[in-house]
Amino acid sequence: MRDPDQYDDVAEVFARYSERAVFPITACLLEMTGLSIGQWVLDVACGSGMLTRAAAAVVGASGRAIGIDLSPGQIRVATSRSRQQGYHWNEFSLMDALRLGFANDSFDVVVAQFPHLPDRERCLAEMFRVLKPGGTFAICNGGGGAAAWPLAQAPLQAEIAAGGVIDGLFWLCLSEHFPHLIAQPAGNAPVVRDDPHVALRNELEQAGFGEICLWSYAYTAPFESAEEAFEWESVRTSAYRMAQSALNPASVVVFKRDYLRKAQVKRDQYGLLGITTAALFGMGYKPVRD
Numbered sequence: 001m002r003d004p005d006q007y008d009d010v011a012e013v014f015a016r017y018s019e020r021a022v023f024p025i026t027a028c029l030l031e032m033t034g035l036s037i038g039q040w041v042l043d044v045a046c047g048s049g050m051l052t053r054a055a056a057a058v059v060g061a062s063g064r065a066i067g068i069d070l071s072p073g074q075i076r077v078a079t080s081r082s083r084q085q086g087y088h089w090n091e092f093s094l095m096d097a098l099r100l101g102f103a104n105d106s107f108d109v110v111v112a113q114f115p116h117l118p119d120r121e122r123c124l125a126e127m128f129r130v131l132k133p134g135g136t137f138a139i140c141n142g143g144g145g146a147a148a149w150p151l152a153q154a155p156l157q158a159e160i161a162a163g164g165v166i167d168g169l170f171w172l173c174l175s176e177h178f179p180h181l182i183a184q185p186a187g188n189a190p191v192v193r194d195d196p197h198v199a200l201r202n203e204l205e206q207a208g209f210g211e212i213c214l215w216s217y218a219y220t221a222p223f224e225s226a227e228e229a230f231e232w233e234s235v236r237t238s239a240y241r242m243a244q245s246a247l248n249p250a251s252v253v254v255f256k257r258d259y260l261r262k263a264q265v266k267r268d269q270y271g272l273l274g275i276t277t278a279a280l281f282g283m284g285y286k287p288v289r290d
């Protein structure tokens with residue numbers, strides 16, 4: 001099924017906001033891989049390609065950066081942004097993470113940033129297969145898969161007052177207006193884990209990766225207005241993005257008005273709003289065969 005998580009219609013908005021609100025996480029993930037010039041890198045469930053393009057800038061024309069995703073809209077936006085940058089060694093393809101169309105041992109580095117995977121075990125096995133022995137794998141989970149630790153202890157960005165951070169407000173309003181949406185899993189988005197650290201380490205071990213290390217990071221992005229905070233939350237929150245077109249439009253108006261009113265109170269008081277993206281990173285190597 002193409003676009004199983006319904007990103008097509010929001011791909012442009014997703015790209016615009018994620019470049020603002022998520023890029024520090026991307027930079028951290030990329031740095032963890034130690035990617036270098038001339039290497040081949042694969043970005044699985046690349047979305048609008050922010051990480052793939054950042055990787056392309058590192059590997060340069062003697063390397064190759066390939067992004068794959070199942071949403072045609074995301075791949076379109078990724079390709080058009082890459083063309084603007086003129087990176088001919090950066091390619092995007094419509095492909096299912098369940099069946100990667102690459103030979104075994106093709107890539108020096110395989111990455112997946114907030115991927116939505118239909119069957120994580122099988123997708124991780126695919127990512128392991130296409131990685132060269134000795135190559136590096138790095139994945140990061142957000143939402144239900146992320147650790148609680150960075151949210152509690154992340155340093156605030158200097159210009160955002162603690163009271164202006166509205167993490168959880170969108171979810172709270174959803175639970176009041178559309179409780180059925182938060183009670184069920186949304187598409188391929190990761191499900192909430194009791195202990196995400198243990199779950200991620202186990203997954204990587206089972207896939208065959210060695211020298212596994214975990215890391216957490218969180219970034220609180222500034223938002224000038226309640227409207228733009230609402231727009232970002234609407235596209236990034238899978239439970240809402242995927243259900244929105246089927247919701248009663250009048251109820252959506254009431255929900256949005258409620259969120260905007262509550263966010264505006266904070267905006268008036270603190271000047272800037274903050275929304276945090278938290279990530280739990282897992283990294284490992286594909287063992288070299290004897």
Ligand SMILES: C[S@@+](CC[C@H](N)C(=O)[O-])C[C@H]1O[C@@H](n2cnc3c(N)ncnc32)[C@H](O)[C@@H]1O
Nearest residue numbers: 045046047069070071096097113114115116188
């Ligand atoms: C939260 S987005 C992350 C996008 C990008 N990695 C980023 O960090 O901006 C999740 C992505 O997973 C993609 N996806 C869902 N199921 C997929 C599958 N079976 N194969 C490949 N991509 C898939 C969605 O289309 C979406 O672009």
